[in-house]
Amino acid sequence: MFRLDGKTAIVTGATRGIGRATAELLGRAGARVVITGRKAESCEQARSELAALGIDCLAVAGHAGRRADLEQLVAHTIAATGSIDILVCNAATNPVSATLAQTPDAAFDKVMETNLKGPLWLCNAALPHMQARGGGSVVMLSSIASLRGVPGLGAYAISKAAINALVRNLAVEWGPAGIRVNALVAGLVETEFSRLLWEDPARREKAETRTPLRRIGSPADIAGAALFLASEASAYMTGQCLVVDGGETIAP
Numbered sequence: 001m002f003r004l005d006g007k008t009a010i011v012t013g014a015t016r017g018i019g020r021a022t023a024e025l026l027g028r029a030g031a032r033v034v035i036t037g038r039k040a041e042s043c044e045q046a047r048s049e050l051a052a053l054g055i056d057c058l059a060v061a062g063h064a065g066r067r068a069d070l071e072q073l074v075a076h077t078i079a080a081t082g083s084i085d086i087l088v089c090n091a092a093t094n095p096v097s098a099t100l101a102q103t104p105d106a107a108f109d110k111v112m113e114t115n116l117k118g119p120l121w122l123c124n125a126a127l128p129h130m131q132a133r134g135g136g137s138v139v140m141l142s143s144i145a146s147l148r149g150v151p152g153l154g155a156y157a158i159s160k161a162a163i164n165a166l167v168r169n170l171a172v173e174w175g176p177a178g179i180r181v182n183a184l185v186a187g188l189v190e191t192e193f194s195r196l197l198w199e200d201p202a203r204r205e206k207a208e209t210r211t212p213l214r215r216i217g218s219p220a221d222i223a224g225a226a227l228f229l230a231s232e233a234s235a236y237m238t239g240q241c242l243v244v245d246g247g248e249t250i251a252p
Contacts, residue, residue, distance in 0.1 A: 001233040005030035008081045009230065010073065010126065012064050012118075013091030015042040017191035018141065021219035022088055022226045027055030029227055031086060034077050035059045064091035065114030067121045074125040084129045086230045089119035089140045092159075092193070100154040108155045115159035120166060123181075127174055135178025139229045140167055141222075142183040144245050160185075164241045171239030180238040182229045187245025189217040212247035 009026045013019035015037040027033045027050055035050070035057055037043050043059035050057045060076050062069030077084055093114040096107040119140055130136030145153055146160035164183055171181040188207050208214050225244045228234050243249060 001235075002227060002231045003030050004086070004227075004231060007031045007085040008034065008077065008083045009086035009088065010034045010036065010077055010084060010122075011088040011090060012036050012122070014088075015039070015046045017193060018186070018189060018219045018222045018226075019088070019090040020046060021223035022090065023057070024050060024053065024055065025220075025223040025227050026086065026088075026230060027053070027057060029231070031056075031230075032081055033057040034073075034081070036062055036064075036073055037091070038063055063114075064118040064122075065093070065110070067117075070118060070122045071125045074122070074129065078129060083133055084126050085133060085136045087122065087126050087130075087136070087138045088226055088230070089122060089138070091118065092141065092156075094153065094156040094193075096155065097152045098154075099152070103155050111155040111159050112162075115156070116162045116166065119163065123170060127170075127177075127179055130179050131174070131177040136180075137230050137234075138167075138170065138179065138181040139226050140181070140183045142167075142185045142241060144185055144187050144243065144249050146185060146241075147243075147249060167241060168239045175238055180229075180234070182234070182237060182239070183241045184222060184225050184229065185241050185243040185245070186222050187211070187217055187243075187248045189219060189222060191219060207248075210248060210251055211245070212251055215246060217244070217246060 009031040011023040014023040014035040023033045040061035043061045047059035142163045143160040145157035150157045167183045
């Protein structure tokens with residue numbers, strides 16, 4: 001049920017962190033993986049590393065917050081592989097740490113374009129191709145910041161709360177076409193993106209202490225859940241926001 005042989009998967013933000021770990025795991029499960037990120041050299045390096053593991057993959061550089069780049073990504077994937085079966089919307093940005101009152105409009109707009117509009121644009125371009133194949137699976141990366149107020153991360157938290165709503169609405173719209181849409185609501189994960197939150201010893205200890213599993217997450221922790229949602233193991237699951245946070249949000 002977890003095999004992905006014959007499937008093509010697009011993973012955004014796949015050059016490092018959660019995206020890189022997910023691309024590798026999907027590839028190990030048999031998928032042909034399309035790696036995408038902003039920098040062509042980083043995409044090519046990731047592609048080379050995965051190819052060395054025996055994974056069938058290709059690299060397509062593009063910005064996750066630009067509609068034209070995302071449409072080109074889909075067109076390139078169809079031209080090169082003939083299909084899209086799995087879409088992992090992982091790329092995100094958070095250029096500002098400030099209260100909402102102090103967040104410039106330009107920074108707020110940038111967060112929304114990359115974190116919310118980007119996944120919507122990509123789905124609008126890719127899902128008709130999934131429909132032609134008889135179905136598929138979309139996995140969006142959300143955050144536990146979407147479930148509660150987070151000081152200094154208001155714009156990011158709002159964008160991820162909107163992702164949760166986007167998942168539910170896309171699931172309703174595309175379910176009759178056999179397309180499943182789910183989200184992974186991730187806790188604190190040790191990636192470059194969240195370095196400021198886990199590199200500080202005091203912050204890290206606080207995070208580990210309040211988490212029942214007494215550790216922060218690794219990219220592999222999220223990748224494993226992504227494989228579940230991408231595969232037939234979750235065939236009767238759609239419109240759901242699956243929390244993967246070591247138990248942080250249920251802790252007293």
